[in-house]
Amino acid sequence: MLIEKLKDLKIVDLITVVVPGIIVIGFSYKFGFYYSKAIDANWVLSLFTPIDFITAQFNLYMYYFTAVVYLDRVIGGSEKLKEGLITGNATMLGSFIGLYFLQGKIAFIFYVYALVSLHAIALILYSKSIGLRSLGFLAIFVILPMIAGGQEATKVSQGILPVVKLSKTIDVVGPWYLLDKFSDKAILIKPTQTMNYFKVVELKEIEYIQSAKLDKNINKF
Template identity: 25%
Template sequence: MIKDKLDQLGLGAAQIIGLGTAFLFITGVSYYYGYYVVGLKADWLINLLTTKELLISNIRLGAGFILALMFLQEIFFSDSKPKGKQHRTFLIGCGVLIAILILLIWRDNREWLQVLSYLIGLLALFGLMYFKYLGRLISILLIFFVVPFLNGYSAYQKKMASHLPVVSLKDDAKKWYIFDTFSDQVILIDNMKKIENIKVVQVNKLENIKVE
């Protein structure tokens, strides 16, 4: 089914690679919007990221969408399964994700945003394959913007709940936490509970790295 859709669109290898690159770039920006802008509240950090970092941030998400498409193709386009059973299998899959989502919210587990993104992504792919016009547009917006945004904000929450390495700088006696790294630079925050200062420094400026 996926191959047939690509053949209908007349897409060659170059066009598919171009679309894949555009997908990774746009979802990368959406991911870091949730991670840096809404989470860390430091929108200026996105300007420091290179195109490569934006592209590689959501490779796993892209792979997940491909696997989900294969799952939907197996469910809805398999000749060996009756149509009623196909829909039942899809509904069971969504039901399992909803049950996990409710359980995680009830237990106040930060993983619930990640599970919500999986559920929205699955439903969006279904809408992309079966809806028309407005339904497809909404599905595309969910895939390109909402799902990676939720992944980014979820990653921020998990990062802040972990034990971040503590460092000091060669020209600064203050205690800093390593929030993230990119290229040869490090993002430092001054507090795990209420962030007041954020600093970006070169790796060679760090010393006395430890985990509390």
């Protein structure tokens, strides 16, 4: 079984195969995030290390892991792949319809990620076509992470970001918001109607961080 084979992977295999794949996923996520219209700061990518890319997006890893477990444990391989995918799609669609009435946008995002993850990994594991397998790899390592990054960037325009209080005064009036972090530094953003201001500070320069949910003026950039 696939899960048992994954357990047998050695440290060398993880370093040479798994780790580079995770780095590519993290880079694609950051690329989609910083190249988005809401942020438009591709220069930030040069600040990150491979470790920052590895820890960039744990949510996607859960979708991928769930898809692998479903394909391996529930479907059991390629023999019942067609029937298993039909059942999986029906289950996800039912979940989407049920969740839509509670959290419409969240349900749609969940459905897209789960749908793409399941079918892309199925192509990678069981397709005999090089073209289809390549499409599966492209979806898992590039397309889906970039979509996730772009979706996360909408928090900037929506104002769903933590407010940062710096210990020193700065030349741009108004609150700064925590956008990202790397190493022992934080990336702050101050959105305005004309442009975005950015500031890279050490974590020790931050006096406190206020939850976005507590800031009543968060949407008034």
